[in-house]
Amino acid sequence: MPRGRLRVYLGAAPGVGKTFAMLGEGRRARDRGRDVVVGFVETHGRAHTAELLDGLEVVPRALVQHRGRSFTELDVEAVLARAPRLVLIDELAHTNVPGSRNAKRWQDVEEILEAGVNVISTLNVQHLESLNDVVHEITGVQQRETVPDEVVRRADQVELVDMAPEALRRRLAHGNVYPPEKVDAALSNYFREGNLTALRELALLWVAGKVDEQLDRYRADHGIRGTWEARERVVVALTGGPEGDTLIRRAARVADRSKGADLLAVHVTSADGLATGDPAQLARQRGLVESLGGTYHQVVGDDIPKALLEFASAVNATQLVLGASRRGRLAQLLSRGVGVETIAQSGSIDVHMITHAEAKRGRRRRQRSRAALTRRRRLTGWAMALLGMPGLAAVLIPARDELSLPSQILFFLVLTVAVALVGGMWPAVTAAVAGSVLLNYYFTSPLHEFMISSPDNFFALVVFVLVAVAVSSIVDTAARRTREAAQAGADAEILATLAGHVLRGESALPSLLARLRETFGLGAATLLERSADQEWRIVATSGGPPCATPAQGDTDVVIDENLVLAARGEPLEAADRRVLEAFAAEIAVALRHQRLAEAASRAQPLAEADRMRTALLAAVSHDLRTPLASAKAAVDSLLSTEVDWSPGDRRELLVTAEESLVKLNRLVVNLLDMSRLQAGVLGVAAQPVALEEIVPRAVDELGPLADRVEGDISFELPEVVADPALLERVLVNLMANAVRYSPADRTVLVSASRHGGQVEIRVADRGPGIPPEAHERVFQPFQRLGDRDNHSGVGLGLALSRGLTEAMGGTLTPEETPGGGLTMTLTLPIKERP
DSSP states (O other): OOOOOOOEESSSSTTSHHHHHHHHHHHHHTTTTTTTEEEEOOOOOHHHHHHHTSSSSSOEEEEEEEETTTEEOHHHHHHHHHHOOOEEEETOOOOTTTTSSSSSSHHHHHHHHHHHHHEEEEEEGBBBGGHHHHHHHHHHHHOOOOOOOHHHHHHHHEEEOOOOOHHHHHHHHHSSSHHHHHHHHHHHHOOOOHHHHHHHHHHHHHHHHHHHHHHHHHHTTOOOOOOOOOOEEEEEEEOOSSTTHHHHHHHHHHHHEEEEEEEEEEEEEOTOOOOOSSSHHHHHHHHHHHHOOEEEEEEEOSSSSHHHHHHHTTTTTTTEEEOOOOOOOHHHOOOHHHHHHOOOOOOOOEEEOOOTTTTTTTOOSSOOOOOOSSSSHHHHHHHHHHHHHHHHHHHHHHGGTTOHHHHHHHHEEEEEEHHHHHHHHHHHHHHHHHHHHHHIISSSSSSTSOOOHHHHHHHHHHHHHHHHHHHHHHHHHHHHHHHHHHHHHHHHHHHHHHHHHHTOOOOOOOHHHHHHHHHOSEEEEEEEOOTTTTTTTEEEEEEOOSEEEEESSSEEEEEESSSEEEEEEEEOOOTTTHHHHHHHHHHHHHHHHHHHHHHHHHHHHHHHHHHHHHHHHHHHHHHHHHHHHHHHHHHHHOSSSSSSSOOOHHHHHHHHHHHHHHHHHHHHHHHHHHHHHTTOOOOOOOOOEOOOOHHHHHHHHTGOOOOEEEEOOTTTSOEEEEOHHHHHHHHHHHHHHHHHSSSOOOOOOEEEEEETTTTEEEEOOOOOOOGGTTTTTSSSTTBTTTOOOOOOOOHHHHHHHHHHHHHHHOOEEEOOOTTSEEEEEEEEEEEEOO
16 A cells, blocks of 8 residues: 655744644645545634634544543544545644553654555644754743654655744734733743744745755656756856857856856956947847846956956856857967957866857957057057157258267157157057158168168167167056056055945945945945845945846846845946955945844844843732732631621622722733733724813723812813723823822822824822933833832833833823922824814
C-alpha cells in the first residue's frame, strides 16, 4: 500500500489561522467528493474555527487515564478502522498523555501515513527542533513540545500561513485568539511586535529552505544535472551600431544558461560629450534590453576597455559580452583593439567575443579623443603650429645670413615647446615636422630645395624633430598625470568627507543623498526599494523629480537585491562609479541605522510596559489586598453560622462587600487600560459627543462624592469628538482626584468653554496644589505628587487620564487654581461642520 501524503500548515505563532486554514481545506475536499474526517481539532474556544467543524465527520477521541484523571487524545485505531481518504489532525507537535499509543502526535501521524491515509496537520515554527534554542533566545519561552525537522521536511506540501505582526496583535487585542484575561499578558510578553517579526522571518527562511529541497528533488527526479552556483551577472557592451540587437539577444541567452543571471547593457560615451553611437539605435536597444528583463547603463570614459571593466567590476559582473571588431586588418595590425585589450585586462571576468554581420565592415564611429588637455587648449595649439611656424620663418628669413643654423633651429624648437605646452603632443609633433620642412627649404643649403647637402645639417634637423617629439610627449604625459592626480585628489576629498560624515554620526538619508547630488552635479538622487510584490517604492530622494524605477535614472547602483540607488543627470565616468559605490554603501548603512532607530522607538513602549509591570508588582500588593480582604471578611461573616445576623447587619455586610468589589473592579480596569495604552492596542471609537450628557453621568459615577462636585456646563457648547465611555472615565478620574485633595468644606468646580476649534473642560479643586516643577511628574504611573509612596493608591488615575485623552486626540494639562489648588484642563476638538 502506498504511503499517504502529508500536508502541513506552518505558522510563526499561535493565532495566525493554521487550524482555520486546515478546516477550510477539509471542507473544500469534502465538497469535491473526497472522504474526509476530523481526527483531532482543538478550537481553543474560537467561534469562527468551531463553525467550520459543522458538517464534518469527527472521529471520537480516545480516553486515556493518567494519575486518576481522564484525558482525550487522538484515537489512532479508530482512524485506521475508519480508513478515510483524508484525515485532519491538529497540533502536530503535541505530546500525548502517558499511556497513549505513541509518545508524540507526530508519531501517530506517521503511523496513519504508513497505512496509506492522507493527513493535513498544523504546526508553529517554534516547535521545530532545529529552531528551539533560537526561539527561546528571541522570546524567552522554552518550548517543551518539538517535532524533528525531518518529519516536516518529508511532508509532500508545507504551506506557510502568514500574518503581519500588527494584524496578529489586533486579533489578540480583540479577543480572537485568547480569552480576555490573558490578552494583556500575551501582548506584553510572547506577542511583542519584535518577537513576532523574528518568528515570522524564521518561518519564511525555513519554508524557503524546504522549497529549495523540493526543487533539488524535482531536478533529480527529472534528470536535470548541474550544480547550484552564486548568482551571476552578464554585461553586454553596446556601441550604438546595428550589431547591438545580436549582442543583446546572445547575452540574454548566456544569462538564461547561467541559471537566470542578471542582464546589464552598458554603453561607453566619450569624455568630450560628443555622440559616439546612433541615439535612435541606442534607444531602441535599451527597450530591447528591458523587454528581456535586463537594465541599461551608460558610463563616460576615454579608455573603453578600462571603462568597461571598471563598470563590470563595480556591478560584480561575472561575464562580459563584446562584439567582434569592425575594423579592417590594417587597423588591427596597428593596435590590438578594444576586444583584445579587454580580454588581456579582464582578470576573473569571462569575456565572450560574439561575431555578427557588421564585423570587419569598417568602423562607423569616430575615434574617441584621448587628449588630456581641454578642447580649447588643443585648438590653440593647432593654431600656433599651423600659423606660428610659417610666421616664425617669415621673421627669420631676412636675418638668415646673420644667424647660424643651430640658432635658427633653437628658435623653431622654442616655438615647438610652446606649442607642446599649450596644445599637447600632436600639435607639437605637427609643429616639429613643419619646422623641419621650413628649416630645410629656407635655411639649409641648397636653399629653396628639399635637399640637405651637409651631414651636420641633416643631423641637426633630426635631433630637432626628436627633441620636439620627446618634449611634446612629456608635456602630454604630464598633463594626463595632472588630470588623473586631480581626479584622485577629488575622489580622496569626497571619500574623506564621506568618512567624516560617518564619524560624526550624520546618517540621515536626505543629507547623504544631497551630498551625492552636489558632488556629482546630479539633478536627482533617489534610493529605491523593491517591495514584496516586486514593485519599486521610493525610500528617500533629493533634488528634482525622483526616479520611480531604476530604469528612469541615467546611472544606477545595485546595493543588494532589493535596494538600488538611481541618479538622474549627466552620465558618470566609469571611474566615478567607485566613489558612487562608496556613497551607496554609506546610504545603505544609513538606511539600516534609521530602521534600527525606528525599531528601537517601537520597542520603547514595550520596555516601558515592562517597567510598568515591574512597578505594578511592587505597587498593587496593598491596593489589591485591601478590597479583597474587606470583601472576604464580609462574605465570611455572612457565611458564618455562629452569629445570627439581623437584616440590617446583613445588608451592611453586603454593602461593604459590594463597595470593596467595586473598588477592586475599578483598580483592575484601570490597570488593564494602562497596559493596553502602553502596548498601543487600546480601541478608541471617536464620535460626536455632547458634554451636557457626559458630565452629569460622570458625576453620578462618583456615588457619595457627587455632592462635592459643582457643574457649570452650557447647553450651547458644540459637540466634541471623543469616545463617550473613555471621556466619562477620564472625567470620573479627574473629579475623584480633585475631591480627594480638596478640603471637606470646599466643592470641586467643573466648567467648560469653547476656544477656537476646541473645547476646554476644567476640573478645579481648592486643595494644597502642586509645585509647577512637579506638574509633569503627576502623570507618571505609580506615583503620587512625584514621590514613591504607594500606600494611599497606585497613582494610576492621572496617568491613565492623560493616556486616554491623548488616545482620543486631546490634551490634559495641569495649572494652578487662582486662590490655591490645582486645575486640570482637558482639551478636545469640536465636531467639524459639514
